[in-house]
Amino acid sequence: MTPSLYPTETAIELPKLGSWPASVHLFDAASAYALRAAEAANRPLLVRGEPGTGKSQLARAAAVATDRLFLSVVVNARTECQDLQWHFDAVGRLGEAQTLARVEDADLNTRLHPRRFLSPGALWWALDWDSAQAQWETCANSPEAIPSAPDDWQSSQGSVLLIDEIDKADTDLPNSLLETLGNGDFTVPYTGASVRQSSQNPPPLVIMTTNEERELPDAFLRRCLVLHLSLPETDDALVQFLCQRGAAHFPQGCSEAVRLRAARQLVEDRNAALDQGLPPPGQAEYLDILRALSNMAQDEAEQLELLDAIRDFVLKKSPPSRP
Secondary structure: OOOOOOOOOOOEEEOOEOOEOOEEEOOOHHHHHHHHHHHHHOOOEEEEOOOOOOHHHHHHHHHHHOOOEEEEEEOOOOOOHHHHHEEEOHHHHHHHHHHHOOOOOOOHHHHOOHHHHEEEOHHHHHHOHHHHHHHHHHOOOOOOOOOOOOOOOOHHHOEEEEEEOHHHOOOHHHHHHHHHHHHOEEEEOOOOEEEEOOOOOOOOEEEEEEOOOOOOOHHHHHOOEEEEOOOOOOHHHHHHHHHHHHHHHOOOOOOHHHHHHHHHHHHHHHHHHHHOOOOOOOHHHHHHHHHHHHHHOOOHHHHHHHHHHHHHHHHOOOOOOOO
16 A cells, blocks of 8 residues: 655645534644554554644544545543444433334334444444445434545545544553454444455554543554654744744735734743743644634734734633732
């Protein structure tokens, strides 16, 4: 399999997709190489970095740039590997049984067959789209809609699966997940059948993010490629970095002078937060303040005046220090 190429010279437009808003992404060289290496090694890519550095968006941008299906799941403390594979609606089946108990000559074996209450999870869609679609159509009341695919997308084009905030889960999840990905299959107990990676389709590119809330198992880390996303360390380099992102996201909404002033203000507030041991504002806050300014005013002078009025709401989120 030839790894995909990711453009590093031009911004990638990301259209609105479900709860994901329309956005823009710029691949840096390190991210592009990390994605290609993960594909070539057929290993998951774990993305580390402070909040707001674009960890989650990297997965979506990888899918858009290569015309692949984008799938995502957000992990919480109760998430198990099974939740990524399939979902069984036991409550729905019980409700159906109670309804049918009052119906004469009801075909209970057919109406209450477990397969009618089984819906595919993100891993099922990623490994075998065709069987997942067939099961989704069989399910009486799937809790989720069928994933949105790019126009003219075929399963042979592959997919990108984002597993967001994997550090929130118990340690059993990362280990079980790697076993499933390594084998390329899993068994669905209610059907007795296996979901298996199709030999006709490329394996999914799996991207996982962590906010370092919980230490990940060493065995898990050894079987991943790891990308560290970080902001430039020097003030001048960070200002340049932010202005470049601001120009890509708001080429018309904010002038160069507004983007530069906002970047310098963020760097000042970021340094102050770091000196006090507080969570620092970053790229996400910078884009938020430009978005607010572009929606509040069109005139450059008015935007500069508004910047001084609203910057604390966006850039200073920690509680004030006590005397």
